[in-house]
Amino acid sequence: MIFYTFTEQRLREFTEQVFLKMGCPEADAKLAADVLLKSDLRGIDSHGVARLTGYVRLWEKERINARPQIKVVHETATTATVDGDAGLGLVVAPFAMQLAIDKAKTYGSGWVAVKNSNHFGIAGYHSLMAVAEDMIGISMTNASPLVAPTYANERLLGTNPMCYAFPAGKYPPVVVDMATAAAANGKLEIAQRANSPIPEGWAQDKNGQMSTDPNELKAGGSLLPLGSDKTHGSHKGYGLSATVDILSAVLSGANYGPWVPPFVAFLDPPTDPVGEGIGHFFGAMRIDGFRPAQDFKDHLDNWIERFKSAKTVDPEKRVIIPGEPEYAFEAERRINGIPLIEAVVTDLNQLAVKMGIEILDA
Amino acid sequence: MIFYTFTEQRLREFTEQVFLKMGCPEADAKLAADVLLKSDLRGIDSHGVARLTGYVRLWEKERINARPQIKVVHETATTATVDGDAGLGLVVAPFAMQLAIDKAKTYGSGWVAVKNSNHFGIAGYHSLMAVAEDMIGISMTNASPLVAPTYANERLLGTNPMCYAFPAGKYPPVVVDMATAAAANGKLEIAQRANSPIPEGWAQDKNGQMSTDPNELKAGGSLLPLGSDKTHGSHKGYGLSATVDILSAVLSGANYGPWVPPFVAFLDPPTDPVGEGIGHFFGAMRIDGFRPAQDFKDHLDNWIERFKSAKTVDPEKRVIIPGEPEYAFEAERRINGIPLIEAVVTDLNQLAVKMGIEILDA
Numbered sequence A, B: 001m002i003f004y005t006f007t008e009q010r011l012r013e014f015t016e017q018v019f020l021k022m023g024c025p026e027a028d029a030k031l032a033a034d035v036l037l038k039s040d041l042r043g044i045d046s047h048g049v050a051r052l053t054g055y056v057r058l059w060e061k062e063r064i065n066a067r068p069q070i071k072v073v074h075e076t077a078t079t080a081t082v083d084g085d086a087g088l089g090l091v092v093a094p095f096a097m098q099l100a101i102d103k104a105k106t107y108g109s110g111w112v113a114v115k116n117s118n119h120f121g122i123a124g125y126h127s128l129m130a131v132a133e134d135m136i137g138i139s140m141t142n143a144s145p146l147v148a149p150t151y152a153n154e155r156l157l158g159t160n161p162m163c164y165a166f167p168a169g170k171y172p173p174v175v176v177d178m179a180t181a182a183a184a185n186g187k188l189e190i191a192q193r194a195n196s197p198i199p200e201g202w203a204q205d206k207n208g209q210m211s212t213d214p215n216e217l218k219a220g221g222s223l224l225p226l227g228s229d230k231t232h233g234s235h236k237g238y239g240l241s242a243t244v245d246i247l248s249a250v251l252s253g254a255n256y257g258p259w260v261p262p263f264v265a266f267l268d269p270p271t272d273p274v275g276e277g278i279g280h281f282f283g284a285m286r287i288d289g290f291r292p293a294q295d296f297k298d299h300l301d302n303w304i305e306r307f308k309s310a311k312t313v314d315p316e317k318r319v320i321i322p323g324e325p326e327y328a329f330e331a332e333r334r335i336n337g338i339p340l341i342e343a344v345v346t347d348l349n350q351l352a353v354k355m356g357i358e359i360l361d362a
Helices: A008-021 A026-041 A049-060 A089-107 A123-131 A185-194 A234-250 A293-308 A324-336 A342-355 B008-021 B026-041 B049-060 B089-107 B123-131 B185-194 B234-250 B293-308 B324-336 B342-355
Strands: A003-006 A071-075 A079-083 A109-117 A135-141 A162-166 A174-178 A278-286 A338-341 B003-006 B071-075 B079-083 B109-117 B135-141 B162-166 B174-178 B278-286 B338-341
Touching: A003 A008, A003 A342, A008 A026, A008 A049, A008 A342, A026 A049, A026 A089, A026 A123, A026 A324, A026 A338, A049 A342, A079 A089, A089 A109, A089 A123, A089 A135, A089 A278, A109 A234, A109 B109, A123 A135, A123 A162, A123 A174, A123 A278, A135 A234, A162 A234, A162 B234, A174 A324, A174 B234, A234 A278, A234 B162, A234 B174, A234 B293, A293 B234, A338 A342, B003 B008, B003 B342, B008 B026, B008 B049, B008 B338, B008 B342, B026 B049, B026 B089, B026 B123, B026 B324, B026 B338, B049 B342, B079 B089, B089 B109, B089 B123, B089 B135, B089 B278, B109 B234, B123 B135, B123 B162, B123 B174, B123 B278, B135 B234, B162 B234, B174 B324, B234 B278, B338 B342
Parallel strands: A079 A109, B079 B109
Antiparallel strands: A003 A338, A071 A079, A109 A278, A135 A162, A135 A278, A162 A174, B003 B338, B071 B079, B109 B278, B135 B162, B135 B278, B162 B174
C-alpha cells in the first residue's frame, strides 16, 4: 500500500478550508479540524481526515447544517440536554462537553445528553477535554445500525463507542475508548480492501451464520457485539451498546436503534424517525470532588506501573495501558507527520478541486 | 442435583438472624438480608444466601465490622467519597447509593465513590434503588483479582461488574448488570462441580495458555476479560474492568488491582495495601434532568418493543432485553419460592447450628 505523509499543519489548514467552504463559521471550522486531526495524530486513521468527504456529502444532502444554532433545551444544575440543530458532531460535541465541564466546576459533576447531532469523530477527543481540567471525562455516541444483538438477525445497534478518560501524574492519561462491537467497521473495511478473511466472531452473514468473509456485512450481514456469541458474553457487548444507545438517544430525544440515520450520504435516513438526528452523552467529574487530585494521580501512576510490569505470557510483549498506543502515535506523528493511504489522498484532492481549494501536494 | 425450595420469607428471616448474631444493628440486618434475597429472587444464585457463610467467615476473621460508622469523608454538591469502616458492602453500598440519590434530587445527579468496604452483593440491587426514584442508576465494584489483562499471565483485576439501570413505562426496567470478564467465576464453579469442560476463551492456565479445564483457575490460572483474546477484543473487556477499578478504588482510596483483598477468608489480604478495603462507585441521574420522565419511558418502551420483535436467527428464540430474565425469575420465585441446592442448605444449616439459630427445614 502506498502512503503519502503530510505535516499536521498542512492537513489542518486543508481541513479548515473545506469546513470554511461548507460555510462553517471560522471558529467552528478550526474546532472541527482539530477533532479530525486529533484522530489522525492518535493513529485512529478511520476517524480522521479520511472521513472528510463523508461529512461534505452529508452537507450537500442538507443533512448537516454548517451554521447551527446549538441550544440547551432542558437543564438542571448538573444535567442538560442540548439540541445540536443538525450541526457537525465535531462542533456540537465539544459544546456539550464544555457545558458538562462548566457544571462540574461549580457542582462537582456535569452530564449532558445531545440530540439532533451528527458523527462526532473520536470519543477520546471529548473525554480528554475534561482530563485537561483535572476531571474524569466520559463520552459516548450512538451510530448507524450495523450490529445484531444476541440472537438477532437484524442490525439494530451501531458500534456505539464508550470512552472513559482519567488524568494520571507522570504518565499519559488512561483513555479507554472502545466500540462495543467485537470489531469496529474500519477493521472489516481493511479486510475488504485486502480481500482477506476476517476472524470468526466479528460478523455474521445475512442468514445469521458466523462468517469470515469481510464482504458479508455489505451483503445484508451484521457485525457482532463484543463477546461475539452468547457463550463468550455477546449479551454483555449488546448490553453495553444498549446502554450507549439509551443514554445518547432515548434520554436526549435523538433517534435510537434501527432509526439512527446512516453516516453514508447514499443511504437515506428512515422515513419514520423516533427522534432528531443521532445522539451523544457526555460526563465530567472533578477528581477533587472525591479526593485531592494529586493523591488520585499518584495512585493512578502506581496502578499504571504495576500493570506495565505485569508478568506476561510472551516475554516479548507487555501489558498495554489503555490510551498508551494512541499517545505514542501522537508524539511521533507531531514530529514526523501523518501518513495517508493513496486512496484517501486521491479522494481529498478530488474534494479540493470541487471546492476550489489547494490540493495536497503528495 | 437435589434442590430444596424455601419461601422468600423463611430465607429472609434466616438471613436476618445470621446478621443479628454477627452483631449487626437490626436495620442493617434487615437491609443486608434484603440485598442477598434480591439476588436469589432474581435468579442470581451465586450472589445470594449461598454467600452468607462467606460473609460470616470474614466477620470471624475481623475483616468485616458488624457495627460500622459509615462516614462521608469528602464532598461537593454532587460528588462524595464514603468510608465504609470495613462494614458489610451489603449495608455500605445502599448508604452510598442513597447519598447519590439525595444529591440527584437537589442537583440533578449524584456520584459517590466508596472505600473500606466489602462485597456488595449484586450491582443491580443498588442501581434499582435509583430506578425506583425515576432516576438512572449506575453501580460498580472492584473485586478480588482473578482476571488477567490482555497479554498478562497474572491475575490483576476482579470480575469487576458494571451495572446501568433505566426505568421503563409499561415494561420492567432495563438492567444491564454484567461482569467484565468473559464468564463470571460462578460459571466455572458450576463446571468444576459437574466436572465438565468449559468453553475455550473463559480461562487460561498457569502458563497463560487457553484451557477448557475448569480447575485451572484454582491451579494458578486466570479468568479472561470479556472478548477472550486480543483478536476478539479482550483489550476492551480489560479496559472496562480497568475503568471499574479506577472509579471504584483509585478515586475513593480503596485497594485496586492485585491489592484488592480476597473475598474468601482462607486467603489473607496483601500485607502491603495501597488503600482501604474494596471500592465501589455509584451514580444517580434524574431522568427529568434531561427530558420529561414520561417521554423517556414512552421511548424506552418503544425501544424494548422494537428489540423484542427483532428478526432472529433461530425462530424459537427472541432478542432478550437486559434485565428481563431476572425480572421473570423474581415474579416466579416470589410465588413459588427459592430453590437452593443441597450443598448450600447443608452449609447454611451448619452455620445455623454454630450460631444457635433455627435450621432450615428441608
